[in-house]
Amino acid sequence: MRARGLLWAFCALIGVWLVAPALIVVPLSFTDKPSLKFPPDGYSTRWYANFFGDSAWMSALSTSVQVALLVTVVTTVLGTAAALGLTRAKIRGLALAQGSMLAPMIVPGVVLAIGTYAVFLKLQLVGTLAGFVMAHTVLALPFVIIPVTASLRGFDRRLEDAAASLGASRWTAFRSVTLPLVAPGVASGALFAFVTSFDEVVVSLFIQSPYLQTLPVKMYASVTRETDPTIAAAATMIIVLTTTLVLVATFFVARRTRAK
């Protein structure tokens, strides 16, 4: 029994260590002193006021939100279509197509980043909204394709045939039968696409410009230079946003598995 007690104590320590970064950033952002000292002595919301009053932080935030929203739309449409094709087409090379869709997950970020930078210099996409959207789209694609493919595999195709036999066109059958049933998978894919784009930093570091950068890039630049807790306020807002989104996505996944 003593061994078991030790095991639980060990797991508790690991648990604290796993959540430590999130645990310290939040109180740090509410400090009343202009220093990144943890734990803080007094509390205020001045660093949040600072964040919202600073045009550089605000423009980084708005760039990130715009890019992530556009990436979500583009990736969800491309990824859902691809997942449909991958589960239904009967052609040679299907496994290869599926494998290549997931390839962006395994290539080291820096390797993709220098290649993208070279291509974007040629196409004049460096420091543009379109450039960020395109670069993030391929990185987010696997995160849509995986859950949508999983939902489609668990979907009974006979339901579509039944709809067709009742006179529905293929498009009507897809829209009113298939789509609602795989919607949880599509929704969780969309949320993961948003989070992937919102969080991406390595490729963004290369394709940013002084006039257009995303929030993680602005944070990266600030970590080494600045010492005021505005960065902790920015970090806290990112934690709250991504945690909310991932919890919502997890809820969709849980509902999908329960529905099966």
Next chain:
Amino acid sequence: MKERTAGPALLILPALIALGVFFLYPLLSMLVSAFTDPEPGLGNFAWFFGEQANMQVLGRTFSTAFWVTLVALVLSYPYAYAMTIAGARARAILTLLVLVPFWTSLMVRTFAWVILLQDTGVINKALGALGMGPFSLIRTQTGVVIGMVQLLMPFMVLPLYAVMSGIDRRLLPAATSLGAHPVKAFVQVYVPQSLPGISAGCLTVFISALGFYVTPALLGSPTDALISQQIFTQVNGLLKWGRGGAMGVVLLGLTLAMIALLAVTLRRTGRKVTG
């Protein structure tokens, strides 16, 4: 009925085109620059493998990835084991905790470690209260390993848990009833059965650690750079596209070799498991 087979295939096209233009084309352009910039030939590779400093970077990248993998395994093994013996609620909590690093933004987490690992940070203060330290944690390999292990833990715990949950734990009392010491029974009966999880977890963590950029750049020392930081410096700082490209080819080659190893290992152990 042609529509039913060729039609769906067309749906894959848009994603494939995006992948071709924004993934394959960039990788090819890096490959081309490695062999052609500033002049055609193998000059960039000769430079990479000829310079002592580059070999040190490569060695440091390997040693960091090795330590990250080892520490992650040592921490994850008991953790994953605890998940298999926990009740439903405790298991849910342990799973949730290990998934937290998955969705805490990479930048946020690295920033938090910068604060935590400072010479005057909480960790050093706590160690000081216990009569130890202060240790230099930030700007050292130790700091880089701490930060990277925290991020990569899920990739170790999840495959370990997947394999361990399939092991029949009644074999342990069976071994002890035959006279084996509990520790010996665990090492000789339980650990060998968990090997597929160990190899999958270790290779995944090692592969991811090889290509890390942000965490070593911010937690490590600029003089102890890893290969991904050197690639960044060559291209962004020195505009040596060919040299950066050659290093990129080496990193990509190593990563793909590890993935091939992972695939072979998984196939072999998979065969063993299914008989």
